[in-house]
Amino acid sequence: GAVVSQHPSWVICKSGTSVKIECRSLDFQATTMFWYRQFPKQSLMLMATSNEGSKATYEQGVEKDKFLINHASLTLSTLTVTSAHPEDSSFYICSANSIQVTLDNTQYFGPGTRLTVL
Amino acid sequence: DAKTTQPNSMESNEEEPVHLPCNHSTISGTDYIHWYRQLPSQGPEYVIHGLTSNVNNRMASLAIAEDRKSSTLILHRATLRDAAVYYCIRYSSASKIIFGSGTRLSIRP
Numbered sequence: 001g002a003v004v005s006q007h008p009s010w011v012i013c014k015s016g017t018s019v020k021i022e023c024r025s026l027d028f029q030a031t032t033m034f035w036y037r038q039f040p041k042q043s044l045m046l047m048a049t050s051n052e053g054s055k056a057t058y059e060q061g062v063e064k065d066k067f068l069i070n071h072a073s074l075t076l077s078t079l080t081v082t083s084a085h086p087e088d089s090s091f092y093i094c095s096a097n098s099i100q101v102t103l104d105n106t107q108y109f110g111p112g113t114r115l116t117v118l
Numbered sequence: 119d120a121k122t123t124q125p126n127s128m129e130s131n132e133e134e135p136v137h138l139p140c141n142h143s144t145i146s147g148t149d150y151i152h153w154y155r156q157l158p159s160q161g162p163e164y165v166i167h168g169l170t171s172n173v174n175n176r177m178a179s180l181a182i183a184e185d186r187k188s189s190t191l192i193l194h195r196a197t198l199r200d201a202a203v204y205y206c207i208r209y210s211s212a213s214k215i216i217f218g219s220g221t222r223l224s225i226r227p
Contacts, residue, residue, distance in 0.1 A: 004161075034215070043205075044162070044217040093161045095215070105150060105209050109161035 003027055004096050006110035013084055014118055020080045021113045023094030029074035030096035034107065035067075038091040050077050084117040091115075122206045127222040130196050138191040138221055140206030145186050149209050153180065153191045155202040156220070162205065165191065201225045 003026040013019050023033055032051050036044040048069050050056040056069035066088075068080040077096075081088055091114055095107040123141040130136040142151065150169050154162040166173055166180045168189070173180040179192040193200055205220040 002164075006161075036217075043219050044156075046214060046216070049214060091159070095161075106152065106164060106167060107215060108164065109154070112159070112161045114159070 002098060002106075002108040004094065004108045004110040006092075006094060006113050008113060009111060010114040010116075012116045012118065015085050016083055018080055018082045019084055019115060020078055021092055021094075021115075023077045023079070023096070023110050025075045025096045025098075025108070028096075028098045028108075030077075030098065031074075032097045033071060033077040034095045035069060035077075035079050036093045036095070038093060038112075044093060047079075081115065084115070086117045089115055089117045121216055121218045122208055124204070124206055124218060124221045126219065127224065129224045129226060131226050132198060133195050136193040136196045136200070136223065138193075138204050138206075138223065139188065140190070141188045142206070142208045143187045145208050147186075151180070151182060151186075151189050152207040152209070152215075153178070154205045154207065155200075156205065157202045165204070196223075196225050198225050198227060 005024045005026055007022045011019055034049050035047045037047050038044045046059050047062045048056045048058045050069045050071040052071050052074050058064045066082055071077040091112050093112045095109040150167050152167040153165040155165050156162045166175055166178050168180045168182050181190045203220040203222050205217055207215050
C-alpha cells in the first residue's frame with residue numbers, strides 16, 4: 001500500500017514552454033502533498049507544501065508564479081513549471097501524507113520526474 | 119535547526135551488517151525519527167521510523183539512544199541492492215521534511 005505515482009517520468013521541452021507534472025496517491029487519500037527539486041549530486045530541496053482545496057505554501061526563494069501548484073483532490077496534485085528555462089532542468093519529486101496517519105507523519109514519495117529544458 | 123548530522127559516506131562488505139549513525143541533538147520530545155533511502159534516479163523510499171523504542175521491520179532495525187539525540191539504522195545483512203543514499207530525518211513543524219545531505223552507502227561485493 002501507500003503508493004505514489006508521478007507522470008510523466010521524464011520530459012524534454014523547449015525553453016519558454018510550460019510543463020505540467022502530476023502526482024497521484026494511488027491507494028490512499030493524502031491530506032498534504034509536497035514538491036521537491038533535486039539537482040545532480042545534491043539532496044532534495046522542499047519547494048512547496050500543498051493541501052487539498054487551498055493555496056500552496058512555498059519555501060523561501062521558490063517563485064510561486066513560476067511553479068504553479070494545484071491540489072484539486074485528495075489524490076492528485078499538479079506542479080506546472082511555467083516558461084521553463086534550462087536552469088529549471090532538474091529531478092522533481094512529490095510526496096504525500098496519508099489522511100489516516102496522524103502522529104508519525106510518514107511520507108510516501110513518488111518515483112520522480114526528470115525535466116530537461118533545451 | 120531541524121537538520122540531522124550524518125557521515126557523508128560509508129562502505130561495507132556484502133552480507134555483513136551495516137550501522138548507519140545519525141545525530142539529532144536538538145530533537146523535541148514529539149518528533150519522530152524517520153529513515154529513507156534513495157537509489158539513483160528514483161524517489162526516496164521509506165525504510166523505518168521510531169519515537170523512543172527500538173524498532174524492527176523486514177528492511178532494517180532502528181536503534182534510538184535513550185536521550186533520543188542520536189539513532190542508528192542497522193542493515194543486518196547488506197546486499198548490493200542496499201547501495202543508496204540514506205537520509206535520517208526528524209520532522210520540523212507542519213510535517214515538513216528537511217533533508218540533510220545523507221550518507222552514501224557503498225557495498226563491496
